[in-house]
Amino acid sequence: MxxxxxxxxxxxxxxxxxxxxxxxxxxxxxxxxxxxxxxxxxxxxxxxxxxxxxxxxxxxxxxxxxxxxxxxxxxxxxxxxxxxxxxxxxxxxxxxxxxxxxxxxxxxxxxxxxxxxxxxxxxxxxxVGCDVLSAACGMNKYTQKILLRHEGIPVLDCVKIKSSDFYSNSKAAVKLIEEQIGFPAVVKPINLGSSVGIKIAENAENASEALEHGFLFASEIIAERAVQNLREINVSVLGDSSEAEAGECEEPIAADEILSYDDKYKSGVKGKNSGMVSLSRKIPADIPPELREKVRALAVRAFQALGCSGVARIDFLYDNSSDELFYNEINTIPGSLAFYLWEPVGVKYPDLLDKMIGLALKRERENKSVNFSFETNILSGARLGGTKGKM
Ligand SMILES: Nc1ncnc2c1ncn2[C@@H]1O[C@H](COP(=O)(O)OP(=O)(O)O)[C@@H](O)[C@H]1O
Ligand SMILES: [Mg+2]
CATH class of the missing domain: 3.40.50.20 (Rossmann fold)
Structure with a gap:
């Protein structure tokens, strides 16, 4: 069937x-x-x-x-x-x-x-894929950092700013970034992807501009230190909270300072439907084996700490001069479902999709053992006491 x-x-x-x-x-x-x-x-x-x-x-x-x-x-x-x-x-x-x-x-x-x-x-x-909580955490750049820091995953410090706070006192918002983060700082909408709304604030003068730009796309933003000598390393994870493995690492090559929407989806496009596969990227990433293993192990830990299921892509920021590695973000439904990071480790796309569907059915079996009804007679004699709602 x-x-x-x-x-x-x-x-x-x-x-x-x-x-x-x-x-x-x-x-x-x-x-x-x-x-x-x-x-x-x-x-x-x-x-x-x-x-x-x-x-x-x-x-x-x-x-x-x-x-x-x-x-x-x-x-x-x-x-x-x-x-x-x-x-x-x-x-x-x-x-x-x-x-x-x-x-x-x-x-x-x-x-x-x-x-x-x-x-x-x-x-x-x-x-298929993440449940409500892990999907919601995975979309919120602030929440996921707090949770992962608690789990011992290296993340950059950040501050969160609400648009209402910014518009009532923009100087205080800029000061917060200056004091807590310093410049240059990256300003990003809290819940978007594809680099939409992201700008680098070089100093206090253009921080306000970067914030205004971010607030065009979301009502909250985060600001964090801009990593210098940046190399980006992404890896995919497949599995769930009891078993998960990492695929190959890639290094996307940015044409600009920030890997923009155009870099991600349009550069090197041959056919209109080439998607994430068309991004100029190195697969496998040209990194030492120890760094590759560090990235893959951290990615699996982060995936499981967030309670994810299915396939995700986890992106890291690597400072090439200080050798520091930071978890940046998770994409719980990555572009092209990251199939191109599984083929190099021997998992064909149809098999990857089968595994993802298998994980959805496994979660269904596990959830079936949870009760959603509880016998009670609380409603048998209940009355609503007038307009004040006394019982
Ligand atoms: N702290 C940072 N330092 C330097 N560059 C960054 C930093 N954070 C993000 N970037 C750049 O901006 C891009 C988009 O940021 P990211 O956090 O991945 O958001 P999105 O969800 O839009 O992909 C990254 O791929 C990277 O090129
Ligand atoms: Mg990203």
């Missing part, structure tokens, strides 16, 4: 387009003998669509036409199953398909940060 696998992608996120590429690459790699694949494209208003057009990259050159020619759907739970139903469903066949496993392949807000994961959890359908 094939598994009915719904692949969710797109969504209300600045990384919407990249997610279309990630998902369509993965759909092509999933073993058709094992899965009935149901693509579910989420538009920028979080409306969901399915149909053959949603699985074709050419369709995305004209999204209004794609939407017109696709079926609007909504996932619901009914009779102990998760179903994908037509919306609105007044006429004809109502149920498009059952969903046996959901595979979120969105990047960024609403789709990678626990929001979609919470919806899937609510539906009671097993889903």
């Amino acid at each position: 094939k598994i009915k696998l719904a692949v969710f992608f797109g969504g209300k996120s600045v990384e919407h387009e990249v997610s279309v590429i990630t998902a369509l690459q993965a759909i092509r790699a999933l073993n058709p003998d094992k899965y009935d694949i149901i693509p579910v494209y989420i538009d920028k208003n979080n409306r969901m669509y399915t149909g053959i057009m949603t699985a074709r990259i050419e369709s995305y050159a004209d999204i209004p036409t794609l939407i017109r020619q696709s079926i609007r759907v909504v996932p619901v739970c009914d009779g102990g199953k998760a179903l994908l139903v037509k919306y609105p469903s007044r006429f004809g066949k109502k149920v498009i398909s059952e969903i046996e496993v959901a595979f979120p392949m969105g990047h960024g807000t609403n789709v990678e940060d626990g929001v979609l994961q919470g919806f899937l959890q609510f539906l009671g359908v097993p889903y």
